[in-house]
Amino acid sequence: MNEPERWKKIVEILNKRQFATVKDLTEILDSSPATVRRDIAKLHETGRVRKVFGGIALAGGAAPEHTPAKPFEANRLIHIDKKEAIAAEAEKLCQDGDSIIVLGGTSCFLFARRLAGRGIKICTNSMPLAACLFEQSACHLTVVGGELHREPGILYSPDTPAPGFYASRLFIGAQGINGSGLLESHPGVVRAVNALQEQADEVVVLADSSKFAIKARHISLPLSRISTLITDAGITDEDADMLRGAGIDVVIAPTPAPDE
Structure with a gap:
């Protein structure tokens, strides 16, 4: 050629x-x-x-019609101000002594990195997050086993049992969101979410407002499984009403102005 x-x-x-x-x-x-x-x-x-x-x-x-998922590294600097603001709001939900599960994705990475110096037990399937917490914190860390899926940066194998780790909350991102639930393109991400959501009482979604315009092929979680969604002020009234109609608590993270 x-x-x-x-x-x-x-x-x-x-x-x-x-x-x-x-x-x-x-x-x-x-x-x-x-x-x-x-x-x-x-x-x-x-x-x-x-x-x-x-x-x-x-x-x-x-x-x-369907947008492919970008690799973890490709997402790290996209909408960074909004993701940092969302991470700060998510941190407010955590108290020392909590046990939480944090799944892969850049918003979740930024959130969990804020917990590095706190007395919180964290379980994750994110290789980038596990490496970061190994280097920068002394928190109690549980890493889910399995094969490394490099683009989303997660560990998952269908024959690996779920860890014996139970959490008050599971924090999760999404490639896209619509009235059916959280959307993903990578089937391994979907299977990993399905396995780990069983280990937590509540599900908290960290998703900037751009996610509501993205389509993907697979539903990773229905809206009925979500307790709280933290996003930014760019969310439309229609999307916010859709979430609240499904019984989800919508939290709007204030994004600093460029000169602040």
């Missing part, structure tokens, strides 16, 4: 998927990582695509 053919194929892929990693393109194009990176750099210069954390995205264009 020559360069023009690869470029055409890359744009076709992004029209369908909106985001792709170098590994994705290497496999699809049957090209070396070096060749793919050169193609990405040249396409970026033309303005047809843009380089983002973890891969490449289409410059503009309509979103596909």
Whole structure:
């Protein structure tokens, strides 16, 4: 496949998927990582695509019916101010001595990192969070076993039993949210959520307002399982009413102004 053919194929892929990693393109194009990176750099210069954390995205264009999940690293700096504000509100729900489960995702990562110096027991399936807490805290940490799924950064294997860890609250993010519940593209994430939500009394969702515009294929949790959802002021009245109609306590995290 020559360069023009690869470029055409890359744009076709992004029209369908909106985001792709170098590994994705290497496999699809049957090209070396070096060749793919050169193609990405040249396409970026033309303005047809843009380089983002973890891969490449289409410059503009309509979103596909289902949006693929971005890797953990690609999400770390997206809507960071809103996620930090949501994490601060979530911290208020925790008291020293609590036992909580914190699942994968960047909002949950930012939240749990705030608990590093507190006397709280944390169970997680997030490899980035486990590594962070190992390095930066002395909290009681339980890590769920299983294979590492690198893009979402979680540990999960279907034959690994759930840990003997029971929590007052499970904190969870979501790729998308609609009237059916929390949405995810990665089936491993869905199965991991289903297993661990059985270990907690309440479920608290940490989700910035952009999540309500994202579609994904799988329902990880129905709205009926959620007690509280913490988001930002960008949530629409329609989405807030949908959540409250399902019996969910909606908490709006104040986001600091840029000059504050």
